[in-house]
Amino acid sequence: MSGFLSLKNIEKRFPTPGEEDYIAVTDVNLEIKKNEIISIIGHSGCGKSTLLNMISGLDRQTEGSIILKEHEVKGPGPDRAVVFQNHSLLPWLSVYENIEMAVKKVMPELDARELRERVEKFVSMVNLEPAKDKLPGEISGGMKQRVGIARALSIKPDVLLMDEPFGALDSLTRANLQEHLMRIQQSVENTVIIITHDIDEAVLLSDRVIMMTNGPEATIGEILEVNLERPRNRVELQHDPEYIRCREAILSFLYEKFAKEDE
Amino acid sequence: MNNELIKKIVLPLLVFIAILGVWTGIANVVEDFPTPANTYVSAFGGVNADGDEVEGVLSDPFYIENEDDKGLFWQILESLKRVFGGFALALIFGIPLGLLVGMSKNAQYAFDPFIQIFKPVSPLAWLPLLLFIFRDINVTAISTIFITSIWPIIINTALGVRSVSEDYMNVAKVLRFTPLEKVVQIILPVAVPYIFTGMRLSLGIAWLVIVAAEMLTGGIGIGFWIWDEYNNLAYDNIIIGIILVGLVGFILDLMMGKIADFFDYTKKGRA
Numbered sequence: 001m002s003g004f005l006s007l008k009n010i011e012k013r014f015p016t017p018g019e020e021d022y023i024a025v026t027d028v029n030l031e032i033k034k035n036e037i038i039s040i041i042g043h044s045g046c047g048k049s050t051l052l053n054m055i056s057g058l059d060r061q062t063e064g065s066i067i068l069k070e071h072e073v074k075g076p077g078p079d080r081a082v083v084f085q086n087h088s089l090l091p092w093l094s095v096y097e098n099i100e101m102a103v104k105k106v107m108p109e110l111d112a113r114e115l116r117e118r119v120e121k122f123v124s125m126v127n128l129e130p131a132k133d134k135l136p137g138e139i140s141g142g143m144k145q146r147v148g149i150a151r152a153l154s155i156k157p158d159v160l161l162m163d164e165p166f167g168a169l170d171s172l173t174r175a176n177l178q179e180h181l182m183r184i185q186q187s188v189e190n191t192v193i194i195i196t197h198d199i200d201e202a203v204l205l206s207d208r209v210i211m212m213t214n215g216p217e218a219t220i221g222e223i224l225e226v227n228l229e230r231p232r233n234r235v236e237l238q239h240d241p242e243y244i245r246c247r248e249a250i251l252s253f254l255y256e257k258f259a260k261e262d263e
Numbered sequence: 264m265n266n267e268l269i270k271k272i273v274l275p276l277l278v279f280i281a282i283l284g285v286w287t288g289i290a291n292v293v294e295d296f297p298t299p300a301n302t303y304v305s306a307f308g309g310v311n312a313d314g315d316e317v318e319g320v321l322s323d324p325f326y327i328e329n330e331d332d333k334g335l336f337w338q339i340l341e342s343l344k345r346v347f348g349g350f351a352l353a354l355i356f357g358i359p360l361g362l363l364v365g366m367s368k369n370a371q372y373a374f375d376p377f378i379q380i381f382k383p384v385s386p387l388a389w390l391p392l393l394l395f396i397f398r399d400i401n402v403t404a405i406s407t408i409f410i411t412s413i414w415p416i417i418i419n420t421a422l423g424v425r426s427v428s429e430d431y432m433n434v435a436k437v438l439r440f441t442p443l444e445k446v447v448q449i450i451l452p453v454a455v456p457y458i459f460t461g462m463r464l465s466l467g468i469a470w471l472v473i474v475a476a477e478m479l480t481g482g483i484g485i486g487f488w489i490w491d492e493y494n495n496l497a498y499d500n501i502i503i504g505i506i507l508v509g510l511v512g513f514i515l516d517l518m519m520g521k522i523a524d525f526f527d528y529t530k531k532g533r534a
Binding site: 056058075076077080081082084086088090091101102155 | 428431433436438440448449528529
């Protein structure tokens with residue numbers, strides 16, 4: 001019996017003229033449960049973004065299959081919403097309109113009032129009511145990313161895919177957004193896959209951390225279970241033995257077993 | 264008054280005085296060349312150098328003597344009608360073609376060589392051919408404007424389409440936009456500022472073309488009027504015509520600029 005989302009024998013090859021194909025990712029097998037939060041961590045070039053793009057359907061695996069709710073993934077779709085690293089908000093639409101555009105397309109059956117209520121619900125979920133009529137160019141990077149999260153969640157995806165969602169932000173803003181994400185996750189349960197290169201972020205947010213070996217031919221090296229109660233408090237966790245154990249496990253994986261020289 | 268503003272008024276005035284000086288110099292050397300003062304009288308009326316009381320061509324630009332003798336307002340209006348006729352046609356065909364060339368690599372391969380070859384062809388080269396085809400002054404003038412002003416619209420529209428970021432297209436893919444939704448909701452908003460740049464260039468070309476075209480086709484219009492004044496030996500009126508053509512072109516460009524800003528999302532808010 002397969003899980004909610006399963007990756008089976010995933011391999012991604014890129015043809016290189018005159019040479020053998022470049023194998024970016026190979027032999028990836030993973031079962032993800034409903035409402036589980038998964039982080040994928042690894043050095044740059046380990047194919048973690050490639051992996052996410054294959055789940056989103058924006059990229060296609062060369063071998064293997066991705067099954068979501070017993071259906072094979074064959075291209076992008078609103079059941080797998082993506083929060084892009086650079087937020088990808090449409091700059092000519094306001095915060096409200098960016099979310100409205102997505103809801104309108106994915107839920108055409110809503111009437112005008114239901115549409116407005118749904119959009120406003122997600123605007124307020126990320127505390128952006130005061131900025132809802134602003135254009136993306138008028139708000140901060142952290143706020144933009146919050147809109148990106150609200151837009152992704154507003155279409156009721158089965159899986160929320162986040163590609164280094166907070167990578168471009170400063171550490172205080174990043175912490176703030178992690179809190180937002182955890183708070184939202186408490187109220188609306190979601191299956192979430194987060195690509196990250198931040199160890200604290202991975203431990204703080206996830207139920208399981210998937211550690212990728214270095215490319216080429218990157219694959220899953222270890223899987224770490226994070227047995228921490230929710231809601232999690234980042235300050236209290238600093239002295240929690242489980243938190244420390246998880247951190248050390250990832251550190252040791254990334255910097256001892258699979259250290260990368262040129263980083 | 265601040266310093267910048269004084270400079271903006273005084274400096275062009277100095278250049279204007281210099282131009283009048285050069286003009287007067289030319290008028291002294293070239294026989295029958297009108298002086299600035301004579302030209303002013305010819306434009307706005309008064310007593311000319313010969314001591315005759317004359318009416319200026321700009322004193323009553325709205326007069327209609329008969330079909331072949333109308334005031335300057337009507338001449339310019341006729342030219343503008345042709346310009347906007349050709350310009351509108353160029354938009355109607357140019358924007359969809361530009362969208363196609365921008366979105367499809369194959370369309371780009373197919374059309375690009377011909378765009379590059381026809382783009383630099385002077386309107387005067389098209390004119391005899393089009394006159395031969397249509398044998399009608401109006402249609403010839405409009406089609407000449409169409410064929411010379413369509414290129415910047417195609418090229419800039421295609422450029423706008425190609426500048427749509429991959430990220431926006433990924434959003435469209437995740438939301439499963441239809442091709443039409445992609446065009447209307449993603450591609451056009453990005454491409455519109457580029458399209459307007461193309462339209463601005465195109466309108467500028469159209470206004471250049473009309474004067475030349477009307478000189479050759481005759482009839483009515485500011486271009487024909489200037490040529491007619493040459494045949495009447497009214498050189499002062501040619502200068503008036505040049506200044507008018509310049510002013511109208513300037514106003515057209517200003518208008519297009521304002522409209523372009525209105526549709527440009529990057530100029531809204533502080534984006």
